[in-house]
Amino acid sequence: MTLLLRSKIESKKNNDNNSTFLHVRAYRKIGLHPIPLLAGEKRPAVTAWQHLDHGPYQFHENNNCGLLTGIPTPIGHFCVIDLDLAGNDPVSSALRRAIISTFEVEFGPSLMVDTGGNHRGRHIWVFLDEPITQKVQVGIDLHHLDSKGHYGIEILCQGGHGGYNAVAPPSFVLDLYRFVDNIDLENLGDHIRKVQKSELLKFIDSKMVKILLALGTISSILYKSYRDKDIDGELIDYALAHYVIGVLNLQDESLWHLAFEMAFGGNYGHDRTAYLLERTIQRLEEGSEMIGMGSVVEKLETESQKLLLQSLERIETLCGVRAEITPQRVNLEDVTSEQEKPDHSNSTSTSPSSMFLFEDDMQIVEREEWLIPNVVPACKFILMHGPAGNGKTTASVLIADRVITETGLPVIYLNLEGKAGDINEKRQLMTIQPELFRVVRPATQFSLYNEKHLHELLVFLNNINAIGKPAAMVIIDSLLAATAGDLNQGAVGGAAMFFNTVTATLGCTVLLLHHNNKGEGKGQARIFGSALIPGAAVMTWEIKEMDDCYFARKLVVSKSNLRAMQVGDEIIVGQYPGSAPVLFRSEGGYETDKASMTQVDRCRDILLEQLIDGRERLADDVRAAFADHDFTESTISRASKQLCIVKKQVDGKRYWSIPKGSLLSRLCRAGKA
Structure with a gap:
């Protein structure tokens, strides 16, 4: 042994x-x-x-x-x-x-x-x-x-x-x-x-188990082709959406999303996929030209092509359909418009044959996905900075609560400052299962400049992922503790790039807490230490107090590489006493192009219009406002949770309301005034 x-x-x-x-x-x-x-x-x-x-x-x-x-x-x-x-x-x-x-x-x-x-x-x-x-x-x-x-x-x-x-x-x-x-x-x-x-x-x-296994084989072929950059992700998007809806006629939406989750792995996003599926249904109803699975078959090598065709035939038999799929060459530009394209880059060129290539010749997939739609991006490195004692720890715990609620996945809190009592007190604010919020600390002093420490941290986080559900987010408190205060040397910018390695390796978002300096300045200029620090992050948030709302904080975007978040955009995070934490874009963040809004966004806006005055309304009357919208119960439930709607039943009648004293109600009323 x-x-x-x-x-x-x-x-x-x-x-x-x-x-x-x-x-x-x-x-x-x-x-x-x-x-x-x-x-x-x-x-x-x-x-x-x-x-x-x-x-x-x-x-x-x-x-x-x-x-x-x-x-x-x-x-x-x-x-x-x-x-x-x-x-x-x-x-x-x-x-x-x-x-x-x-x-x-x-x-x-x-x-x-x-x-x-x-x-x-x-x-x-x-x-x-x-x-x-x-x-x-x-x-x-x-x-x-x-x-x-x-x-x-x-x-x-x-x-x-x-x-x-x-x-x-x-x-x-x-x-x-x-x-x-x-x-x-x-x-x-x-x-x-x-x-x-x-x-x-x-x-x-059973038929369901057989369908699940057949979907697994089909999606594994697509996943390998997507992972190895043999087939463009956009082509798989359209072909798979058309196949599960237009060919198999699967009625269970969870099967649609399962197929995409398996095919795209860490780049799968529920809301973006839901939008693509809705557009596919609309195009089928309009009789528009569609991209079929034959376009994927055409790009596969012989062995994979044979296995995919066999798997397609098997699942079609289970579903009682026969598509007679044959290889088909298509041009995406001829079938799709710019407005319909999923939000990621695409290319039909061959795989790279040397170490350095022009980006135009490479298959680069860049998909903007979200843990919380248009608020917290998935698989990105975010830096939150602010003065000491300004609520960074509390805000990060409340963000963790919302991420866990939205995704059902755990959040890991790396406590490098050793403030166990403070973290345990803050976690009492959470409304989720405590086992989904894991607080860990190093046995010895951790250093961002020590290659061995970085390796051990990456292995540790990867092992945690392997034990159960993969983490949606890792919160690191703080950069000051990770560098023992040595933040002015040029190496700190390169060392901070390690957190991008964490996001890529684990498929999770990293939220790094950091301090502001004591001088004047705006945005990134207020970050303590080397000017290279924010350069490593995809997005930076400056946390600020709100004059008229002591139980909330503003997260002002001070840097963003994402199209959906601009410098100056504001996110509100807080918790009204006795209620669940809230996290949402401020009023300006709701003013968005209707074509890019998710179903949850639309549902949330309608609920706000109905309940913004703080009065209790009959649930049936509120739901009547959804008559012109095809909202699922899941969509309504998610929008209700985001607004912290109070639901109660009196004499057999159900009532909904947003409490007048709640953070959300006060902010929205102020915005409409």
């Missing part, structure tokens, strides 16, 4: 919460049959382990733990559903989430195990009314992966004597096996769902 593996295993064993002995006792308590496995491996450390006649086995300190599947227990026959979906890449991650969500809609949530490492597999544990005696396996070809192997869904439940061995927490095989949710081992059985064997087999063979 290597020293590295031994140290990792010993570290695991030294954590009482991960004690193998505690887990083995909990497993036996509900009638399961634990099997000792070799340290760091999946292989049993005993013979004849398939038979219930042997055991209970003795476990040693470094043993991994396996569980015999298919065996009868007082609750039911133990079964493990193995979601073997390759890795932490966008295709596998999105597809895995979709299958888990579909399972939970059908059966409800059940105990789930994260198998760890780069593989990021999932095991769902259930109890069946009777064992499954045959091997059940549904495969999928993930074309974007370089590694070969079987991927898909497998049921581990060969009943009676001779069941499969499922590795269980807290085993260590390259990484730690752990339960996805924190559970009480004493009540382990309460977390495992009881499922009928016939219903589980029907689910695995």
Whole structure:
């Protein structure tokens, strides 16, 4: 055994919460049959382990733990559903989430195990009314992966004597096996769902699961072509939108977005994709010329082309359609207008053949995506600066709350200043699940000038992403602490470029907190230290107090490389006592071209018109104002949350209002005065 593996295993064993002995006792308590496995491996450390006649086995300190599947227990026959979906890449991650969500809609949530490492597999544990005696396996070809192997869904439940061995927490095989949710081992059985064997087999063979897997194969081909710059992203945009709506006629909007999320990975944006899909529906209704999937097929190499056509035929059969797709050469300029183009660059040139090329000859994809539409950009480096004690920490925590609420993804707060009490006090303001806001600090003094420290930080953040949901944002407090106050040397500008590496590597936004100097000046000139510091950021915000609103701050854009945000634009962040935090563009920010507004923007403006006076109105009367708009319930819900609308029911009637004393109401009334 290597020293590295031994140290990792010993570290695991030294954590009482991960004690193998505690887990083995909990497993036996509900009638399961634990099997000792070799340290760091999946292989049993005993013979004849398939038979219930042997055991209970003795476990040693470094043993991994396996569980015999298919065996009868007082609750039911133990079964493990193995979601073997390759890795932490966008295709596998999105597809895995979709299958888990579909399972939970059908059966409800059940105990789930994260198998760890780069593989990021999932095991769902259930109890069946009777064992499954045959091997059940549904495969999928993930074309974007370089590694070969079987991927898909497998049921581990060969009943009676001779069941499969499922590795269980807290085993260590390259990484730690752990339960996805924190559970009480004493009540382990309460977390495992009881499922009928016939219903589980029907689910695995269902049309929805087959469609999800087929979409996974199709999207993996598109993702590889997009990632490797073999096919222009704009071409995939139009072809995929037309295919899922116009050809497959899928009615579930979540499937539309899933296809785009898998195809574009970190560059996927819900609002931009929603707009593209809406325009596709409109063009289909108008009978306009459309770009079809044949245009994508035409650009693929023979092997990929064959696999894509087979996958298209498979999903068309599932959906009851037949498109007869053939390779088709198209000119984007002939089919689309400038107003309809997605907001990213495109090129039809070949891949670069040398280190340096003219940008016109390169395939550069630049998509403006947002964590919060037109407020907080995705995958960008933002610098927030202001005087000491001006509310930077509070504002960043409130921004984290809004980002988590909007995306459902965690935010990591890197506390380099060591002000634990202050952060813990501020996090009480949050309205989200505390586990989605992770505060971390270095064990020793961190330096932005130390290459080893930068590497370790990047590895640490990447490992956090690998454990669960990828982080939407990393907040770093502060640049002064990261440089030990040494901010005037020329190297600080180059060192700050590291945060762009973080955004590119992790696919998250970095918000760096920094101080203003004590001198006069405007905008970037007020940033403390070298003038090269703001040059590394895509956007800088100067935080300012609001004279008439003590519980809010203005974030004034002092630099922006994004078209949607201009220098001088203002963002309001605050929290009215007793209500949820708010984050939005100031009144001037709402004056935007209607063609570029999202459905949520339109819905929010209508709600403001109806409720700006602070009076309670019947919900049905408010909804009547939506008559000329095709808003989904999701759109209305998101707009309502952004406005912090209060909803209540009296005598069977529902009322909506924006409290007169709320931050938003006061600001909007002042803007309309």
